[in-house]
Amino acid sequence: MSVIDVRNLGKTYRTIEKEGGVKGAIKALFRPQYREKVAVHDLNFQIDAGEIVGYIGVNGAGKSTTIKMLTGILYPTTGAVTVLGHDPQRERVANARNIGVVFGQRSQLWWDLALIESLNLVANIYEVEPSRYKQLLSHFSEVLELDEILKTPIRSMSLGQKMRAELAAAFIHEPKIVYLDEPTIGLDVMVKQRIREFIKDYNQTHNTTVMLTTHDLGDIEQLCSRVIIIDAGSKVYDGPLHAIKQQFGKYRTITFETNQPITNVQLPPACEQLSLSEYSLELKFDRSQLSASQVATALMQQIDVADFTLNEPDLESIIKHLYQNPTAYNEVAVNE
Amino acid sequence: MNKLAYRLRIYRSVVGMNIKEMLAYNLWFWSQLGAHLFLTIVYVSFWKALYSERETIAGLTMQQTLTYIILARMIAPLVQWGYTQEFGYWIREGTISSELLRPVDFQERIFIGHLTRTFVALAQQLLVTGSFAVLVFDIRLPTDPLIWLSFLISLLLGCSILFCFDWIFGCVAFYSTEVWGLQVVRGSILMLFSGVLLPLTMLPSGLQTLAQWMPFAQSVSIPVSLLSGITPLDQLGSIWLQQLAWLAVMLMLSRLMFNFSVRKITVQGG
Amino acid sequence: MLRYSKIYWYFVVQRFKILMEYRLNFFIGSISTVLFQGASIIAMWAVLRQVPSIQGWTLEQILLIYGLLTLSKGINHLFADNLWVIGRDYIRPGQFDRFLVRPINPLFHLLADRICHDAIGDFIVGFGLVGYAMVKLQLPITLASISFIILMVISGGIIFIALNLITAATAFWIMDSIPVTNLVFSTNEFAQYPLTFYHRSVGILLTWLLPYGFASYYPASYLLGHSIGWMAWLAPLIALVSITIAYRFWVFGLKHYGSTGS
Numbered sequence: 109m110s111v112i113d114v115r116n117l118g119k120t121y122r123t124i125e126k127e128g129g130v131k132g133a134i135k136a137l138f139r140p141q142y143r144e145k146v147a148v149h150d151l152n153f154q155i156d157a158g159e160i161v162g163y164i165g166v167n168g169a170g171k172s173t174t175i176k177m178l179t180g181i182l183y184p185t186t187g188a189v190t191v192l193g194h195d196p197q198r199e200r201v202a203n204a205r206n207i208g209v210v211f212g213q214r215s216q217l218w219w220d221l222a223l224i225e226s227l228n229l230v231a232n233i234y235e236v237e238p239s240r241y242k243q244l245l246s247h248f249s250e251v252l253e254l255d256e257i258l259k260t261p262i263r264s265m266s267l268g269q270k271m272r273a274e275l276a277a278a279f280i281h282e283p284k285i286v287y288l289d290e291p292t293i294g295l296d297v298m299v300k301q302r303i304r305e306f307i308k309d310y311n312q313t314h315n316t317t318v319m320l321t322t323h324d325l326g327d328i329e330q331l332c333s334r335v336i337i338i339d340a341g342s343k344v345y346d347g348p349l350h351a352i353k354q355q356f357g358k359y360r361t362i363t364f365e366t367n368q369p370i371t372n373v374q375l376p377p378a379c380e381q382l383s384l385s386e387y388s389l390e391l392k393f394d395r396s397q398l399s400a401s402q403v404a405t406a407l408m409q410q411i412d413v414a415d416f417t418l419n420e421p422d423l424e425s426i427i428k429h430l431y432q433n434p435t436a437y438n439e440v441a442v443n444e
Numbered sequence: 445m446n447k448l449a450y451r452l453r454i455y456r457s458v459v460g461m462n463i464k465e466m467l468a469y470n471l472w473f474w475s476q477l478g479a480h481l482f483l484t485i486v487y488v489s490f491w492k493a494l495y496s497e498r499e500t501i502a503g504l505t506m507q508q509t510l511t512y513i514i515l516a517r518m519i520a521p522l523v524q525w526g527y528t529q530e531f532g533y534w535i536r537e538g539t540i541s542s543e544l545l546r547p548v549d550f551q552e553r554i555f556i557g558h559l560t561r562t563f564v565a566l567a568q569q570l571l572v573t574g575s576f577a578v579l580v581f582d583i584r585l586p587t588d589p590l591i592w593l594s595f596l597i598s599l600l601l602g603c604s605i606l607f608c609f610d611w612i613f614g615c616v617a618f619y620s621t622e623v624w625g626l627q628v629v630r631g632s633i634l635m636l637f638s639g640v641l642l643p644l645t646m647l648p649s650g651l652q653t654l655a656q657w658m659p660f661a662q663s664v665s666i667p668v669s670l671l672s673g674i675t676p677l678d679q680l681g682s683i684w685l686q687q688l689a690w691l692a693v694m695l696m697l698s699r700l701m702f703n704f705s706v707r708k709i710t711v712q713g714g
Numbered sequence: 715m716l717r718y719s720k721i722y723w724y725f726v727v728q729r730f731k732i733l734m735e736y737r738l739n740f741f742i743g744s745i746s747t748v749l750f751q752g753a754s755i756i757a758m759w760a761v762l763r764q765v766p767s768i769q770g771w772t773l774e775q776i777l778l779i780y781g782l783l784t785l786s787k788g789i790n791h792l793f794a795d796n797l798w799v800i801g802r803d804y805i806r807p808g809q810f811d812r813f814l815v816r817p818i819n820p821l822f823h824l825l826a827d828r829i830c831h832d833a834i835g836d837f838i839v840g841f842g843l844v845g846y847a848m849v850k851l852q853l854p855i856t857l858a859s860i861s862f863i864i865l866m867v868i869s870g871g872i873i874f875i876a877l878n879l880i881t882a883a884t885a886f887w888i889m890d891s892i893p894v895t896n897l898v899f900s901t902n903e904f905a906q907y908p909l910t911f912y913h914r915s916v917g918i919l920l921t922w923l924l925p926y927g928f929a930s931y932y933p934a935s936y937l938l939g940h941s942i943g944w945m946a947w948l949a950p951l952i953a954l955v956s957i958t959i960a961y962r963f964w965v966f967g968l969k970h971y972g973s974t975g976s
Binding site for chain 2: 739742743745746747749750752753754756757760761762763764765766767768769888890892893894896897900901903904906907911912913916
């Protein structure tokens with residue numbers, strides 16, 4: 109059963125074009141010139157309970173706009189969003205009870221208050237039952253290692269401490285859906301790992317739905333079973349993580365090292381030379397037409413191979429390739 | 445000679461920058477001006493009501509008092525808030541150490557910038573509030589250029605004295621975390637004893653004496669009394685002498701205080 | 715309602731804790747407000763001691779007006795000071811969004827987020843002046859007069875909040891609303907003296923358009939026994955109408971924010 113239902117969602121910003129000076133300001137007041145910018149265009153997807161979905165794309169692709177519409181901050185221009193049966197804008201309060209939000213670079217907590225006071229306030233706002241609150245607090249303290257910072261005001265926390273605090277505040281009312289906007293940005297490896305484990309653990313024990321935007325593919329690889337890629341406001345990929353590799357990463361590379369200088373090599377079909385130096389040869393081949401052993405066999409008959417390495421395309425390079433070559437999206441059918 | 449030209453070039457750019465900065469906040473400017481105009485109307489109405497009871501108060505006629513009040517109101521925003529907050533900011537953010545490395549004396553540069561802003565604001569005030577006062581309140585401003593000239597010189601001296609006071613105040617204030625509160629305290633004292641609210645001769649004699657021993661009257665009461673005709677021009681010599689004496693003392697104190705504070709900062713490595 | 719008062723109480727307690735952490739700041743904050751008002755009052759006294767009255771108003775009577783205005787202003791200062799900075803401190807840095815993802819009214823959240831204790835200074839000055847004037851003028855201090863004053867001060871406070879709410883909501887369009895608030899708010903200075911001191915148009919402005927007059931001049935006139943008829947009792951109605959209009963405008967602004975997002 110889907111908990112988030114997005115249909116034909118679109119958002120167009122209309123900004124008034126201003127000329128400088130008093131004259132321009134007056135002109136803008138009486139005869140405004142509008143400029144339209146499409147931020148999100150005809151977006152469709154459903155997310156089921158318990159899924160962890162990575163929502164990725166380059167800066168300005170429309171990620172934040174989508175999240176803002178899902179959380180009820182922004183009104184859509186076209187289409188509709190339904191979150192657990194609620195319209196997030198019209199039933200803002202009802203929707204807010206079901207969701208938790210972390211905006212990576214903006215604090216949800218009170219600058220001057222000690223973390224425990226902030227959490228108390230949040231618990232009050234969401235009407236968390238006191239005994240349940242106590243239970244959750246001790247659980248979070250353990251998993252997120254909050255004990256040392258419970259009495260610290262947010263203003264004097266390090267980035268990693270702040271993010272752990274934010275997560276505790278976002279989960280303390282046991283939301284059914286959590287939106288995480290860049291939850292690991294700027295953090296060191298250890299903290300990143302702890303946060304990922306926390307999210308994963310919480311998702312498994314509570315069947316909480318998580319939607320996460322990130323630029324860190326480590327987050328995606330470790331957490332997300334499903335990825336939605338958005339580019340220029342439109343969805344360009346929606347499917348399981350491993351399918352990205354299969355669909356976009358159809359080329360593998362193989363590198364041969366030799367003891368004698370390489371001369372005159374005859375390449376098998378569907379195979380392409382990437383680089384050649386005296387003792388090393390790098391080839392690229394289409395995995396759907398050739399296997400690695402076929403390539404290796406063909407080459408070993410011609411040159412004296414001392415060693416060879418086979419490279420699977422990693423997610424990072426695939427995504428980078430996709431971001432840089434928008435036409436590459438057309439190479440696969442979008443998984444609907 | 446070359447050095448002087450170099451300095452003048454720098455001053456010109458400081459002046460230009462400050463004017464640009466002021467004009468950039470359009471909405472702010474109009475809002476402040478409007479609020480200021482409202483308050484001027486409040487004051488003028490109050491004094492008019494007061495003079496409906498009597499011909500003169502403390503020896504001043506309505507025309508004299510109203511002229512004084514309106515001019516004092518125009519100068520008030522120039523002196524009311526000072527620059528203590530900026531001062532605290534320079535010190536806390538550590539910009540002061542890089543400021544001190546520049547070739548032109550720090551205090552001098554800030555002074556030029558401050559003075560520019562003060563006089564640009566004065567010009568704006570004279571243009572808007574001044575013309576409003578002349579048209580609506582029937583205030584007669586002096587036409588004798590000599591009076592205007594002596595007013596401007598006296599105001600320049602007064603603003604310099606206040607600048608030095610604020611410099612000392614800033615050096616003290618940055619030890620406190622509550623700069624805003626201290627600034628309100630400064631503003632309150634200044635409001636009463638500078639002559640922004642009323643001609644100082646209307647205060648009871650005890651408060652008048654107190655006002656004489658504070659530097660604030662030099663920047664508002666003295667120049668405005670000249671322009672509004674309360675003080676006759678033949679006292680000009682003694683007035684300027686008095687202002688110069690104040691300036692010399694305050695300038696010396698401000699340099700001493702600043703050097704002391706800077707040493708303290710550098711020692712603390714702040 | 716109960717839920718909201720409980721949450722509000724929590725905010726108050728937290729504020730108090732912060733305050734205790736910075737006791738010196740609190741002290742300076744309150745003292746500075748008192749001093750600032752004190753300077754104006756001393757000046758007024760210095761002038762008025764030279765004449766018996768202005769247009770029939772004595773110093774004590776004017777202080778009563780001034781005191782009532784200060785109390786109303788204090789209510790606004792205490793509960794709604796955050797309206798001043800909504801653009802600068804919340805909308806511009808993106809902090810306003812967090813109010814919209816929480817299950818409570820965003821306006822309530824904004825106001826509760828910073829209760830301004832500096833207002834204590836206003837209350838000290840206001841109570842002092844009203845008390846002094848009442849005693850000096852030998853006005854009856856009875857349950858009826860005290861209830862009247864409380865009702866009028868609360869109405870006046872709501873009028874202040876309403877006008878600031880309208881100007882604060884402009885932040886949804888222009889971001890930096892402080893100059894707008896500053897301009898409208900500054901007109902309350904007219905209400906520190908009897909409205910009869912001014913040109914007729916100022917009286918009309920301060921009664922019907924920016925009704926600060928109901929926070930000071932009208933209730934003071936009633937207490938002093940001037941015959942102003944039903945105008946003495948209009949303040950609560952005016953307060954209700956203003957706050958309704960202001961809230962409507964706020965909601966309208968919030969809708970606009972929802973379609974632009976910044």
